[in-house]
Amino acid sequence: MTDTTPPPFFKTGLKPATRFAIFALSSVILMLADARFGYLDPLRQVLAVIVNPLQHAVNAPVRLAGQVGAFFVTQGRLRLENDELKEARLRLSGQLMEFQALQAENAHLRALFKARERYGTRVTLAEILYSERDPFARKIIIDRGSLHHVVPGQVVVDEVGVVGQVTRVYPGVSEVTLITDKNQAVPVQNLRNGLRAVVFGSGQDGSLTVPFMPIHADLQPGDQLVTSGLDGIYPPGLPVATVLRVERNAAYPFARITCLPVAGVDRHRQVLVLASLAPAPPPRPQPVEVSRGKR
Structure with a gap:
């Protein structure tokens, strides 16, 4: 064991x-x-x-x-x-x-x-509500209408110059056609030499044109164009545009003149509506001479 x-x-x-x-x-x-x-x-x-x-x-x-x-x-x-x-x-x-x-x-x-x-004249401060939906028109809607004493034909400006013109009036709002619209015309005058012309909107790129101006007309780039006041709608002396280009071609009778608007037609929210100019007095009737025949 x-x-x-x-x-x-x-x-x-x-x-x-x-x-x-x-x-x-x-x-x-x-x-x-x-x-x-x-x-x-x-x-x-x-x-x-x-x-x-x-x-x-x-x-x-x-x-x-x-x-x-x-x-x-x-x-x-x-x-x-x-x-x-x-x-x-x-x-x-x-x-x-x-x-x-x-x-x-x-x-x-x-x-x-x-x-x-x-x-100097009575003006109304207005705010731009929106632009027209028509892509071929240059129009805006402001928040002043007939209730605020706005009438068609009044001039719309900003602190620099002309923006457009009131074309339709409703009770609370109004339609303003900008000077860049193709159907808008403004009589102007060249500050440098007093030459008168009519400025139209191009309706495309925000520029202005001066049609039917002879090629020998004294217009140069940089000239300042102001309202002439000849139409009785736009007060005289309001800045409108600056001449950008002047193209002259001997093959055409008219020069091609392109201008840029002075006012901020597409930049600001507030504008001024100028009161309408006083209507011009009607012309006096001319006395009618009645010839008396010999008795």
């Missing part, structure tokens, strides 16, 4: 109690010597140098996990801050555009109020 009991741990030597006492006493002596004289400092430094790479290797996964977590947290925070900054930029951009629009409108209104004093 075999013996299955394990062999004793210490087969020879001192007893365990004696060994424990020796090791305990040695430990106490080493601790006292180290505390009093520092004999183990070199050994401790050597062990620290040996253990330091192991500590770094053990702490590397923990440190890497912390860095990865911090990276994703930072990325999420940066993305959130970036979205907030984009939203704030869009909001501020919209407010800036609104402020610039209000600033431009305010400047335009101040110029209109100054123009009221310059025109």
